[in-house]
Amino acid sequence: MKQSVVILLHDTLQSIGIREILRDSFGIEALCLQSVDEMSIDVTKDIDCFVVDNIHFLANIRFFLPQQTRTLVVTDVPLPQAEYKQITPNDTEQEIVKTLSTFFEQSQEPQAQSSVLSQRETEVLILIATGHINKEIADRLGISLNTVLTHRKNITAKLGIKSVSGLTFYAMMNGLVTPH
Amino acid sequence: MKSFINIDSKLADIIINEPSVVTVLNRFGITLGVADKTIGSVCAEKNLDREFFATIINTYINEDYFPERILSSFSASKMIDYLRKTNSHYEQFQIPNIERHFHFLISKSDHANSNLGLMLSFFNEVKSELLSRIANDNKHWFPRVISMEQHTPWAIDSEIDGFDEEDDNIEDKINDLVNMLVIHLKGGVDNNLAYAVLTSLVGLKKDIRQNNRIRNRILRPLEQALAAQSDKT
Numbered sequence: 001m002k003q004s005v006v007i008l009l010h011d012t013l014q015s016i017g018i019r020e021i022l023r024d025s026f027g028i029e030a031l032c033l034q035s036v037d038e039m040s041i042d043v044t045k046d047i048d049c050f051v052v053d054n055i056h057f058l059a060n061i062r063f064f065l066p067q068q069t070r071t072l073v074v075t076d077v078p079l080p081q082a083e084y085k086q087i088t089p090n091d092t093e094q095e096i097v098k099t100l101s102t103f104f105e106q107s108q109e110p111q112a113q114s115s116v117l118s119q120r121e122t123e124v125l126i127l128i129a130t131g132h133i134n135k136e137i138a139d140r141l142g143i144s145l146n147t148v149l150t151h152r153k154n155i156t157a158k159l160g161i162k163s164v165s166g167l168t169f170y171a172m173m174n175g176l177v178t179p180h
Numbered sequence: 181m182k183s184f185i186n187i188d189s190k191l192a193d194i195i196i197n198e199p200s201v202v203t204v205l206n207r208f209g210i211t212l213g214v215a216d217k218t219i220g221s222v223c224a225e226k227n228l229d230r231e232f233f234a235t236i237i238n239t240y241i242n243e244d245y246f247p248e249r250i251l252s253s254f255s256a257s258k259m260i261d262y263l264r265k266t267n268s269h270y271e272q273f274q275i276p277n278i279e280r281h282f283h284f285l286i287s288k289s290d291h292a293n294s295n296l297g298l299m300l301s302f303f304n305e306v307k308s309e310l311l312s313r314i315a316n317d318n319k320h321w322f323p324r325v326i327s328m329e330q331h332t333p334w335a336i337d338s339e340i341d342g343f344d345e346e347d348d349n350i351e352d353k354i355n356d357l358v359n360m361l362v363i364h365l366k367g368g369v370d371n372n373l374a375y376a377v378l379t380s381l382v383g384l385k386k387d388i389r390q391n392n393r394i395r396n397r398i399l400r401p402l403e404q405a406l407a408a409q410s411d412k413t
Contacts, residue, residue, distance in 0.1 A: 080295065082366040160363050163349065166356030169302040170364065173295050 005030040008052040036060045065122045124151040129171035187220035198241045207265035251398045256329045260322045267314040281376040290368035306353045328406040354385045
């Protein structure tokens, strides 16, 4: 299946390199962007995969969290977010092609939706982890208290974590909040 | 549900069916190497109340079994004596055991894996809550209930209030920690060592759950009944 891929890298040469590899080895015409903001919500849902550098990734982690299986990170140092496929710029072309190939295969497998948080649930989780109570979360996100409770219930069901401390540690483990 | 034990049940059979019961037997001074002793013979040897001992073991091995009527018939001081032994077992054995396994797992795992360090921090939070509960038990709650039972005056303090909620917190947090390990563990870890952390945590989780049932459904109502009785007199 032909993939729709967005490349989001600060380094122009890396960006061109990945685009060429995708074209030569996979027949994919990727779209190179400079910022996540260039993608509208309508466009995002039609994208199959993202190739992103660690700077864009960490700066937009809330955006990428629900896209775990669809995101490949280009990074010099391994990121703790081990569930994301990662490549380093020093990898050989052969290694990069191999990683991309596995990545495309995995991204096409049906996602275990039950364990992946939606973008809204991620926002709620971050607010819980930063010490906000339900009423404050509702005010911040402009949603009702009942909706906050539903999100919390879903977060607990998906992650298997109920306590505020447990959710806070989970958020730290996934780079959503900084350990204090 | 597992079969119930009685005074003729052999300790060896009980342990083989449910090895984690060893942690409870330890509190009564019973260690491995039980030969062909039965519940009855070991109780006679150790001078233990047979019915109390069998009830505690039955509620431990059958998680859905909780004979409130039978448990309520025992004295508060007998219940407290068991809870003290349980607390001391957490402090001296179960908590250090989990810590030891955790440190060993972290030392043998991929250092880029920050996941385990945070799990250990979470465990340390649970540990300090549990230790603070034990300190409160020893300093306030247990002496107060014993003095009520013995009809001796006690100093009223407010520090025990709200501990029902704390019991639930500890149980929830240990459960979260078990789920974190099972569902969210990342990176290169030694599976055998991770399994050792998991089994020690699951053992503590089961123990805390049983302990909380005794605390909240037996000792707390008993305390309230003693308080109501003393109000009348």
